[in-house]
Amino acid sequence: MDNILEVQHISKKFAGHTVIKDLNFGVREGDFFSILGPSGCGKTTLLRMIAGFLEPTSGKVIIRGEDMSGIPPNKRPVNIVFQSLALFPMMNVKENVAFGLRRRKFTNKEIDEKVFSMLSRVGLEDYGNKAVTQLSGGQRQRVAIARSLVLGPSILLLDEPLGALDRKLREHMKIELKLLQAELGTTFIYITHDQSEALVMSNKVAVMNSGNFDQLDTPKNLYKFPATSFVAGFVGETNKFDISTQKTENNMMNITTKKGWKLEKRFFEDEEHNFLFIRPESIILKPDDKLKDVSRFMIKVKTILFDGSNTKISAYTKVGDERILIALPQNARFENIAVGDEMEAAVHHNDLKCYKE
Amino acid sequence: MSKIKWGFYIFLIPVLLWLFLLIVFPHIDLFVNSFRSQNNLGDSIWSLANYKAFFSDSVYWYTFVRTAVYSILVTFLTFIVTFPVAFYITKVVSVKFSGFLALLLLMPFWVGELVSVYGWMILLRESGIINFFLLKMGIIDTPLKMLYNDISMIIGLVYMSMLFMIVPIMSSLEGMDDSLIEAASDLGASKFTIIRKIVIPHAAPGIVSGSIVVFMLVLGDYLTPDLLGGKNALWFTEQIYNEFIASFNWNEGAAFGFLLLALSTSIIWLALKITNQSFEKAVS
CATH class of the missing domain: 2.40.50.140 (Nucleic acid-binding proteins)
Structure with missing residues (x-):
């Protein structure tokens, strides 16, 4: 049982239209696993099935050896960082990070400690009492990640979280995310259409094309030995x-x-x-x-x-x-x-x- | 430069006319009137007699408090009834269908309050539709008395207020990112917690402005309590009506009117303080 996540022959149909076609793969514990594909290739659908917001038409999602069929998102050991970040605007930074902990009935003291140590880990220990609207794009990013990571998920899912940032900040956050992942050792599954994000940060990249993986490999192999013309054209300039x-x-x-x-x-x-x-x-x-x-x-x-x-x-x-x-x-x-x-x-x-x- | 100013005044004048001629001046006149009464010789003098009358007669007091409590209750019930509907229309059904549903909500208001109230009377009266079917099905032997009590009055008031609550709530819910709900669920929140911690706080400005409008409309409503509540309704507006029309005591009526204004203002102020909401945020 090396794989923390097993996706077994998963398919998803929307109104007769097949979005995911018999996908089968595993993710090893501690990996930074990216799913790279153009918009509309089904990568967000796949992520939502792992998170539990969608049930697959057929196939299974297995996390830490446990079949996740029928288990709602609030009961799965995965957390998701949304594209829009979805920070709660009516709460301050601390309360945002504490939200999940409060649902798990920790004592106030434990919550305070966990929130503080998580916020210091992402370099925001002085921002606890700020409103989320007062933060910059990069800081909001880090709050969203902290909010999910504080729960200690088996897998952190990230749905193009850098998409809304400007170029300079994106370059910076790429490196920061990779370092954070290396430090924490949490398995990250990262979805993006930006090949440079996928190549820089991940140790495994799956290139997705119309509902299936064209190639699942290390960034270097993907770049040097593309398996299909789609991968050759999509990954890197050519x-x-x-x-x-x-x-x-x-x-x-x-x-x-x-x-x-x-x-x-x-x-x-x-x-x-x-x-x-x-x-x-x-x-x-x-x-x-x-x-x-x-x-x-x-x-x-x-x-x-x-x-x-x-x-x-x-x-x-x-x-x-x-x-x-x-x-x-x-x-x-x-x-x-x-x-x-x-x-x-x-x-x-x-x-x-x-x-x- | 001067052209812009002219345009500004042209649009400002009707607003000022409306404000002063229809609201400010009549109220000043009523305010003055409320402090005047007649002495033994029939001469008009300054006095506090009109306000004293209110505090000395317990039926006025009783009606006053009753109206306030029922208005708060109706506002709360209206919120309870409309919030799920607003949530369903804005967040659950498809965009195409939600427009149609919003139109359905509007329809009762095309016929006006009076016709809607008579509609309820047709439904609820002893020879009405509900009693007819209950009798036919053999559930009851004698017709139920459903009209002219507090419950029928509250039903009517809630029904008349729904639109004014649902529209602001819908508009504040529409501005809410759906992923907030998903994020809360992902972080382990149950449905009830999501509603309580995420959806309601997000819709708070809409709920506040809807509640203010509904509360004021209900407090100042005359027709629905009069027709559906019957003689026992004891709505404070009926007391005001009686003073103005039946007793022809304009001074007393004016005093009652200002007491009602003070009541609604203080309750709204208090409610905003308790719920920690700002008036500016709610009306903007």
Whole structure:
């Protein structure tokens, strides 16, 4: 019994429309488990079934070996942090955090102690008597998390809690959440449509696509070895091309895109492919002549998209005129690249990811 | 600059006219009247006789207290009856259906108070619909006397007040995030606790403004207590009516009117203090 949560062949239908299709997975104790998917893929439905707000049409949710069927949300050992946070506006910070404890009939003294230690853990020990409306976005965030964590749940469910924050604060909260989780050791199940949130914080990420998981893996594997074209396109930035023809001879696969760009790839792959993905950072500009196992091509720089360390260039291939996004390494060698420049570029054979559908 | 000011005054004048001609001046006149009475020679003099009369005659006192207690009771009952309905319309049914239900709530008010009250009389009287069916089904042998008592009066008053309670409660519940309820449930609260700790505090401004309106309307209502309560109703407005119309004692009537105003104001003030609510929040 390693898994704290077991989801067994779960399905959910709304008015004949299937939202979750026979989903089956487990979450290990202490994991930061993210479910990543576009809006409408069913991830919130899945979370609500784990929390108990929805009953699955078929299948089981098992928490710590106990079947949760028919158990209402107020009796389950899980707590949820809502997208809107749902802090109680008529109570101050302390009362918000104490709400769940009061329902569990702790004595006032115990409640005071637990609330104080939880608030200090999230760095809000001086804010106990403030109204929740007086807090900043990040502070409200932390109150919502503290309110759930103070009950010591087996699993904490988080429904896109960073969605409403501005970019800077979101970046900050990402790191803080990860640290908090590592410190507490509570299992987190985190729902998001933001791939960077999922990749940065989690040790396991499930990519969800129309009611099912396309891939469940570590963030690194997800990024490096996407199992499907959906994962390749959804996780991280990438260039996508339609393949029109693919010929294999002498262990070399010759790929031609719809617009006529030609590439080759070693390693024999028997399957017919339709899509080609290349990550912007896997393209090598001005490659060394001695570099092996690469596919070389000429490009012409169209525009430079300056964004600090994340600067990219948008270029066109000389053959086929395919538009391609290339990450620009921030070192002196590439500082003088200007619009209109032509140069050689290359991609490792391993970095050419081909998919059937 | 001057144009904006003109516009402001054009809209302000009707408001001021309405306020002063229909409310402030008549009340000043009544207030003055309430302190005047006639001496033995029939001359009009300043006196406190009208107020003394109220305090010396126990029937006035009794009616006064009774009206206050029943008005509070009716306000409370109206809240008990309408709160689940308001919750159901705003939070349970779909948006499409809730508009239709709100319309149903409005319908009794298209016919006016008098017709609604006669509707209740048709239902409750001895030869009325309820007695007819009870007799037919053999549950009772002789018709029940359901009309002209305190219960029928309270039924009528609650019925007439429902809309004024439900609309403010609905509007304050509509502004409530549904996830607050889910969050409370997730944190282990039972349904009863959620209603008591989350829903009612959130709807408090609506409940307060609804209660103020209902309380004042019931306290000052004349028609419903008179028609449904019968001769025993003893509603304070009936005393005022008697002084003005039957006894033609305008001075006494004016004094009673001001006592009623003082009563309603002090009860509302007290209720706001006890429940720790602010008037500004409720009316805004």
